[in-house]
Structures are given as C-alpha cells and as structure tokens.
Amino acid sequence: MTGAATVLDIRRLCVDYGVGEDAVHAVSDVSLTLRRGEILGLAGESGSGKSTLVFAITRLLRPPAVITGGEAIFFPRDASANKRQNGSFSVSESSDAFIRDDALTGGPTDILRLSPANLRAFRWNELAIVFQSAMNSLNPIMPISAQIMDVMRTHRPQMSATERKQRAAELLRLVGIAPDRLGSYPHELSGGMRQRVGIAIALALNPDIIIMDEPTTALDVVMQREILNEITRLREQFNFAVLFITHDLSLLLEIADRVAIMYAGRIVEEGTQRDLYLHPRHPYSYGLIHSFPSLHGPRQRAIGIPGSPPDLRAVPSGCAFHPRCPLAMPVCTTALPQLLPQPSAEQTRVACHLYAPTATGEPPTADEMRAGYEALAKGSGSL
Numbered sequence: 001m002t003g004a005a006t007v008l009d010i011r012r013l014c015v016d017y018g019v020g021e022d023a024v025h026a027v028s029d030v031s032l033t034l035r036r037g038e039i040l041g042l043a044g045e046s047g048s049g050k051s052t053l054v055f056a057i058t059r060l061l062r063p064p065a066v067i068t069g070g071e072a073i074f075f076p077r078d079a080s081a082n083k084r085q086n087g088s089f090s091v092s093e094s095s096d097a098f099i100r101d102d103a104l105t106g107g108p109t110d111i112l113r114l115s116p117a118n119l120r121a122f123r124w125n126e127l128a129i130v131f132q133s134a135m136n137s138l139n140p141i142m143p144i145s146a147q148i149m150d151v152m153r154t155h156r157p158q159m160s161a162t163e164r165k166q167r168a169a170e171l172l173r174l175v176g177i178a179p180d181r182l183g184s185y186p187h188e189l190s191g192g193m194r195q196r197v198g199i200a201i202a203l204a205l206n207p208d209i210i211i212m213d214e215p216t217t218a219l220d221v222v223m224q225r226e227i228l229n230e231i232t233r234l235r236e237q238f239n240f241a242v243l244f245i246t247h248d249l250s251l252l253l254e255i256a257d258r259v260a261i262m263y264a265g266r267i268v269e270e271g272t273q274r275d276l277y278l279h280p281r282h283p284y285s286y287g288l289i290h291s292f293p294s295l296h297g298p299r300q301r302a303i304g305i306p307g308s309p310p311d312l313r314a315v316p317s318g319c320a321f322h323p324r325c326p327l328a329m330p331v332c333t334t335a336l337p338q339l340l341p342q343p344s345a346e347q348t349r350v351a352c353h354l355y356a357p358t359a360t361g362e363p364p365t366a367d368e369m370r371a372g373y374e375a376l377a378k379g380s381g382s383l
C-alpha cells in the first residue's frame with residue numbers, strides 16, 4: 001500500500017467550537033494522508049476530536065463549530081480511468097450510469113472550499129459516510145429499496161427505474177443481504193442488517209472514499225466481526241479508501257493498514273498497523289494498546305492509563321498528555337512536541353519529546369514504558 005496514490009490530503013486542519021478566548025480547540029493542526037484503496041484507522045478516547053475531524057472534511061459541521069485553518073485536498077482519479085477497472089457492478093457494465101460525473105476530475109480540489117453545487121456532486125459520488133447511527137437513521141416508513149434508490153435518483157437522474165432497482169438488488173447482494181429483502185422495512189431487519197443497508201447506500205455510487213464513524217460500535221461482537229470482514233472484502237473488490245474512526249484501537253489493529261492516534265485534538269502517533277502494534281512509540285499509544293489483553297504472544301497484565309482526557313477548554317500546557325504520562329519530563333510541561341517522522345520506521349510519525357532529534361538518551365523500551373505505567377498505578381508519578 002506504500003506506493004498507492006493519495007486520494008485525500010488533510011493539511012494543518014484546525015477546528016474550534018466557539019470563538020475568542022472561550023473557543024474549544026477540538027482539532028488542532030491535523031495533517032493526514034489517505035491513500036487509494038487503504039484502510040486508515042483513526043483512534044482515540046472519547047472527546048479527542050475524531051468526529052469533529054470527520055465532520056469538517058465532509059462539510060457537515062454546524063455552528064458553533066468553525067474551521068479556522070487548513071485544507072482537505074481531494075485528488076480525483078485520472079479522468080481516463082474508470083471505476084469499472086476496480087470491480088464489477090452488474091448495472092455499470094451495461095450502462096453509462098456509473099461513469100464518473102467529471103465535475104471534479106480536473107485536478108486536486110480543496111473540499112473545504114467547494115461551492116455548494118460541487119459539494120453536492122462530491123458527496124456520495126466521491127465520498128460517502130457510514131455513521132454509527134446509520135442503522136437507526138433509515139426512514140422507518142420507507143422500504144429499504146426506496147432508500148437505496150433515492151441516492152441514485154438524486155445523483156444519477158439518467159438511470160432508468162429498472163436500472164436503479166437492479167443496482168439496489170446488486171448492492172444488497174454485495175453486503176450479504178438477499179435481494180428479495182428489497183421490499184423490507186427497517187423494522188423487519190436486524191441491527192446488523194440495517195447497518196449493512198447503510199453500507200450498501202454508501203457504496204451506491206462507487207465512491208473513492210468511504211468514511212466510517214464507529215460503524216460497528218452498536219453491534220454485538222459476532223455481528224461486528226461479520227461486518228468488518230464484509231468491509232475488508234468490499235474494499236479489496238472495489239478499491240475504495242476507508243477512513244475508519246473508532247475509540248476501539250484493538251479493532252483497528254486488525255483491519256487497518258495504517259493507524260493514527262489522536263489525543264486532545266492532535267495526532268500524536270501515526271504508523272502502519274504492524275509497526276504500531278509491535279512498537280508503539282508514544283507513551284499514550286503504548287497505554288492504549290496495552291489496556292486490552294492481547295490475543296497473541298505471551299500473557300501480560302493489561303495496564304490502564306490513569307486519569308481522563310483533558311477538558312479541551314483548558315488543555316494542559318506543553319504536551320497535553322503530560323499529566324497522565326509515566327515518562328513525562330520537565331520540558332513536557334512547557335513545550336508542545338512536534339509530530340515528526342521517525343528514522344527507525346519509514347511511515348511512522350510521533351509527537352513526543354522522547355523521540356525528538358534533540359532528545360538526549362535512547363528512546364524508552366517497552367519494558368520501561370510498562371514499568372512507568374505500573375509505577376503510576378502505584379501512585380509514584382514521573383514528574
């Protein structure tokens with residue numbers, strides 16, 4: 001996945017709730033790249049700014065939220081390339097209905113500055129969202145067929161009613177629901193099936209990017225597993241990129257290609273799933289990964305991260321994690337660590353003074369981080 005082209009480049013994004021001195025800096029200076037066909041996971045505790053980031057790049061933020069800086073650049077595919085190369089949809093093979101609406105194929109486009117008309121064309125066509133609440137957001141008095149076909153009616157007016165219906169049946173089949181359920185109403189489906197319908201709607205126009213905001217949180221673990229497998233299979237078939245948001249890092253370590261960890265509105269570590277799992281560098285990442293029992297390797301006692309995430313109206317100075325960090329040093333209370341590439345791993349970036357080029361001494365080992373957390377749990381802090 002390393003060589004895949006960029007499809008979305010979020011650059012120095014900042015989002016506040018409110019203005020002036022009382023503004024809550026929910027997303028601060030976030031830069032992230034999503035590549036074609038990859039699953040990029042975004043994890044962090046509740047309140048770390050994940051949903052605000054997603055709402056910003058999809059232009060769904062409502063006041064008092066204000067985007068105070070940054071860009072979200074979407075890179076359209078080569079206009080000569082066709083989505084059909086990446087998978088086969090039965091309807092698209094026989095009609096022009098799924099050849100791209102080329103409004104956005106001219107070149108890179110800043111989503112944050114799209115005109116209302118281009119934003120309408122962009123949504124669903126290029127980027128679709130599956131929310132945690134998708135399973136509850138279906139209209140209870142409309143059969144699911146009508147709800148799937150609505151997206152096509154709005155964005156592909158040239159499709160005939162027969163094509164829309166064929167396509168809706170195909171989409172249901174793709175997400176593992178028998179097409180004879182097309183006439184079902186949401187209350188006739190299980191929660192997992194309703195969430196699958198949400199995914200089918202997101203797939204309707206074969207977008208390049210699908211954002212999934214806690215799509216499986218409300219489901220039991222068996223259903224969660226089935227849906228994750230489904231997402232992985234569909235991604236392989238259609239090569240869309242996924243930005244997958246969750247507070248459950250263990251889930252991301254299973255399905256994502258790369259993972260970014262957010263804390264207090266900033267990215268604190270980013271890397272491949274494997275590197276992050278085997279060598280978490282930021283003390284917060286280490287704490288998150290080791291707060292759930294590992295299914296592989298030797299048995300280790302789970303550790304907990306003491307305290308709770310900061311109130312974003314009063315973020316701690318310096319590194320926002322310092323009041324909870326087992327390895328905090330005096331500099332951590334005053335200087336904000338920069339998110340910097342790591343020479344030891346090509347795709348990894350870390351925001352921690354322990355890994356800065358100016359750091360004296362070796363970065364901490366896993367044993368040292370564990371010992372630090374254990375000492376904190378016993379009440380002997382680092383600072």
Ligand code: ATP
Nearest residue numbers: 017024026045046047048049050051052053247312
């Ligand atoms: P969760 O996993 O609980 O959804 P999250 O990581 O997605 O959390 P956000 O919902 O983006 O976090 O919230 C980020 C911060 O912005 C939180 O501290 C929250 O208190 C603040 N926030 C969110 N919505 C508003 C609002 N309408 N007004 C003021 N502050 C808000």
Ligand code: SF4
Nearest residue numbers: 319322325332352353
């Ligand atoms: Fe801990 Fe300091 Fe690194 Fe922050 S910068 S994670 S406080 S060591």
